[in-house]
Amino acid sequence: xxxxxxxxxxxxxxxxxxxxxxxxxxxxxxxxxxxxxxxxxxxxxxxxxxxxxxxxxxxxxxxxxxxxxxxxxxxxxxxxxxxxxxxxxxxxxxxxxxxxxxxxxxxxxxxxxxxxxxxxxxxxxxxxxxxxxxxxxxxxxxxxxxxxxxxxxxxxxxxxxxxxxxxxxxxxxxxxxxxxxxxxxxxxxxxxxxxxxxxxxxxxxxxxx
Numbered sequence: 001x002x003x004x005x006x007x008x009x010x011x012x013x014x015x016x017x018x019x020x021x022x023x024x025x026x027x028x029x030x031x032x033x034x035x036x037x038x039x040x041x042x043x044x045x046x047x048x049x050x051x052x053x054x055x056x057x058x059x060x061x062x063x064x065x066x067x068x069x070x071x072x073x074x075x076x077x078x079x080x081x082x083x084x085x086x087x088x089x090x091x092x093x094x095x096x097x098x099x100x101x102x103x104x105x106x107x108x109x110x111x112x113x114x115x116x117x118x119x120x121x122x123x124x125x126x127x128x129x130x131x132x133x134x135x136x137x138x139x140x141x142x143x144x145x146x147x148x149x150x151x152x153x154x155x156x157x158x159x160x161x162x163x164x165x166x167x168x169x170x171x172x173x174x175x176x177x178x179x180x181x182x183x184x185x186x187x188x189x190x191x192x193x194x195x196x197x198x199x200x201x202x203x204x205x206x207x208x209x
Contacts, residue, residue, distance in 0.1 A: 010073070011148060027040075090138065108123050147167045159191050
């Protein structure tokens with residue numbers, strides 16, 4: 001599969017790149033700096049230099065599927081990245097393809113008032129852009145992980161429409177994203193994921209019920 005990763009230098013994005021390349025996929029990775037180019041190249045991906053606020057569409061060339069793993073993070077520029085940029089990506093995919101899109105979002109998007117106050121601003125922005133994804137004619141999946149850690153992944157998770165608060169390693173989030181790309185039953189699904197006791201394929205299978 002030819003996979004394009006947007007947000008390839010981030011904590012989840014670079015793990016998606018590494019795991020996808022290791023699994024034999026062809027990966028194009030959107031990055032902004034020479035250092036990021038070197039990083040994704042070492043993982044076996046083809047770097048595409050661009051900026052989500054300007055030139056970025058070349059990363060889509062030849063793609064069968066797109067992974068959105070971008071976020072404003074500490075910059076606080078939530079509206080520009082988590083909001084407007086994701087909306088532009090959706091509209092671009094509708095116009096030129098590919099149709100398959102997996103979005104890494106965040107737990108609590110649908111209930112920001114129950115989340116820690118410092119997350120409220122980004123969650124409200126993500127609520128709007130997630131809704132744009134969900135209302136589109138793309139073959140989309142929205143993955144909403146809990147609190148992220150850098151612990152090694154174990155491949156055991158809990159998946160639910162609404163999960164209790166919990167942590168999940170970035171390794172396991174990346175593995176869930178790649179599993180979604182191979183599981184047509186996840187198309188049109190929005191779910192939360194935290195560490196748990198089910199193997200990822202089994203956890204995703206629960207969405208079919």
